[in-house]
Amino acid sequence: xxxxxxxxxxxxxxxxxxxxxxxxxxxxxxxxxxxxxxxxxxxxxxxxxxxxxxxxxxxxxxxxxxxxxxxxxxxxxxxxxxxxxxxxxxxxxxxxxxxxxxxxxxxxxxxxxxxxxxxxxxxxxxxxxxxxxxxxxxxxxxxxxxxxxxxxxxxxxxxxxxxxxxxxxxxxxxxxxxxxxxxxxxxxxxxxxxxxxxxxxxxxxxxxxxxxxxxxxxxxxxxxxxxxxxxxxxxxxxxxxxxxxxxxxxxxxxxxxxxxxxxxxxxxxxxxxxxxxxxxxxxxxxxxxxxxxxxxxxxxxxxxxxxxxxxxxxxxxxxxxxxxxxxxxxxxxxxxxxxxxxxxxxxxxxxxxxxxxxxxxxxxxxxxxxxxxxxxxxxxxxxxxxxxxxxxxxxxxxxxxxxxxxxxxxxxxxxxxxxxxxxxxxxxxxxxxxxxxxxxxxxxxxxxxxxxxxxxxxxxxxxxxxxxxxxxxxxxxxxxxxxx
Numbered sequence: 001x002x003x004x005x006x007x008x009x010x011x012x013x014x015x016x017x018x019x020x021x022x023x024x025x026x027x028x029x030x031x032x033x034x035x036x037x038x039x040x041x042x043x044x045x046x047x048x049x050x051x052x053x054x055x056x057x058x059x060x061x062x063x064x065x066x067x068x069x070x071x072x073x074x075x076x077x078x079x080x081x082x083x084x085x086x087x088x089x090x091x092x093x094x095x096x097x098x099x100x101x102x103x104x105x106x107x108x109x110x111x112x113x114x115x116x117x118x119x120x121x122x123x124x125x126x127x128x129x130x131x132x133x134x135x136x137x138x139x140x141x142x143x144x145x146x147x148x149x150x151x152x153x154x155x156x157x158x159x160x161x162x163x164x165x166x167x168x169x170x171x172x173x174x175x176x177x178x179x180x181x182x183x184x185x186x187x188x189x190x191x192x193x194x195x196x197x198x199x200x201x202x203x204x205x206x207x208x209x210x211x212x213x214x215x216x217x218x219x220x221x222x223x224x225x226x227x228x229x230x231x232x233x234x235x236x237x238x239x240x241x242x243x244x245x246x247x248x249x250x251x252x253x254x255x256x257x258x259x260x261x262x263x264x265x266x267x268x269x270x271x272x273x274x275x276x277x278x279x280x281x282x283x284x285x286x287x288x289x290x291x292x293x294x295x296x297x298x299x300x301x302x303x304x305x306x307x308x309x310x311x312x313x314x315x316x317x318x319x320x321x322x323x324x325x326x327x328x329x330x331x332x333x334x335x336x337x338x339x340x341x342x343x344x345x346x347x348x349x350x351x352x353x354x355x356x357x358x359x360x361x362x363x364x365x366x367x368x369x370x371x372x373x374x375x376x377x378x379x380x381x382x383x384x385x386x387x388x389x390x391x392x393x394x395x396x397x398x399x400x401x402x403x404x405x406x407x408x409x410x411x412x413x414x415x416x417x418x419x420x421x422x423x424x425x426x427x428x429x430x431x432x433x434x435x436x437x438x439x440x441x442x443x444x445x446x447x448x449x450x451x452x453x454x455x456x457x458x459x460x461x462x463x464x465x466x467x468x469x470x471x472x473x474x475x476x477x478x479x480x481x482x483x484x
Contacts, residue, residue: 079234150291190224294335360393
């Protein structure tokens with residue numbers, strides 16, 4: 001029995017060796033080949049889009065036949081990709097299709113003519129590029145012709161021809177989208193289409209009023225775009241599409257902008273999908289330092305809705321630290337909210353707090369007597385106070401941000417005749433039921449540099465902050481007209 005068992009084990013062992021010896025290697029999921037005489041023995045790179053960014057994904061050296069073969073065990077997300085030269089210039093663009101087993105041969109390196117094998121999507125892409133190139137040549141000729149026109153009638157004719165070519169391009173895209181729903185190139189066309197002006201719509205489809213048209217456009221602006229689709233990040237069009245939407249259809253108020261952002265983010269692949277990750281951080285970055293005063297409230301709203309008390313595996317430590325810093329810098333000085341109290345002392349060490357000031361408007365100014373910019377801006381501010389602000393009921397609460405330079409502070413006040421302001425400095429100790437955070441004026445009012453200026457109303461609600469000193473005059477005048 002022992003001999004038979006041993007023989008049986010030996011046979012099984014030999015059979016298993018035979019079977020595994022015959023097993024074929026698993027083919028890569030993605031295998032993209034390029035060929036050109038220019039690729040011989042040169043290193044080339046495969047690159048892809050990540051929103052507006054471009055990243056290198058792989059590299060390979062061309063063989064003696066000028067062949068570049070990029071292999072990957074997992075498929076790439078479909079979208080626009082690039083073959084990049086050794087000096088990091090784009091050699092050619094192509095589309096990553098669903099099969100990812102294709103070959104592109106450059107048949108004419110000087111004109112970048114290519115031959116595509118086993119990729120209908122890239123054949124479509126190549127056909128469109130040829131069509132588009134031809135139309136752009138026509139547009140350039142017409143634009144040159146337009147610049148040479150001497151009268152309005154001839155210019156009108158050229159403009160009509162330009163619009164005709166643009167309509168042909170749009171028609172090509174629309175026809176392709178209808179014929180290939182869900183196709184990657186159809187998605188790219190949907191993301192890059194201009195706003196429809198309805199000029200080409202039949203009479204029975206035209207909307208009655210401009211308001212109806214705008215409402216229709218807003219409702220259909222993201223048609224064909226699924227915010228759960230990771231392909232959205234593999235092209236450069238997403239941010240531009242979103243920017244156009246907000247600039248065209250969304251009122252510039254924190255409430256309206258926040259509502260639209262929430263609607264978009266709630267359609268994404270949250271909590272850990274690529275689109276949610278990208279767009280949530282995109283909006284955070286956009287509104288953490290907004291160009292329009294008061295829109296930093298949007299940052300706080302996004303943080304509160306999607307990041308406060310939440311953990312994401314993809315959120316890096318430096319991003320968490322950034323959130324912590326920005327929230328502490330912004331949350332207590334939002335336009336429209338009541339400014340926090342400030343506990344100060346006058347030049348003769350008498351206690352006076354911001355909330356003690358009774359005035360129609362209070363301009364809170366943080367400055368430093370050793371700050372070069374302050375020595376220019378503070379006198380300019382005082383001149384405006386003397387000539388315009390005082391008669392409008394403005395009181396200036398001027399805070400010395402540098403208590404190590406008390407002598408220079410007092411000398412500057414005397415030199416510039418600032419005694420008609422309430423000149424104060426931070427009280428070294430504050431009695432009462434206050435926390436350390438309650439008296440940290442530099443954080444409460446985001447005083448990271450000087451001068452910093454806030455305009456408050458009679459209830460100490462923040463009206464404006466951190467704009468040029470002349471702008472405060474304009475804001476006060478607008479408020480006066482509004483309340484007249």
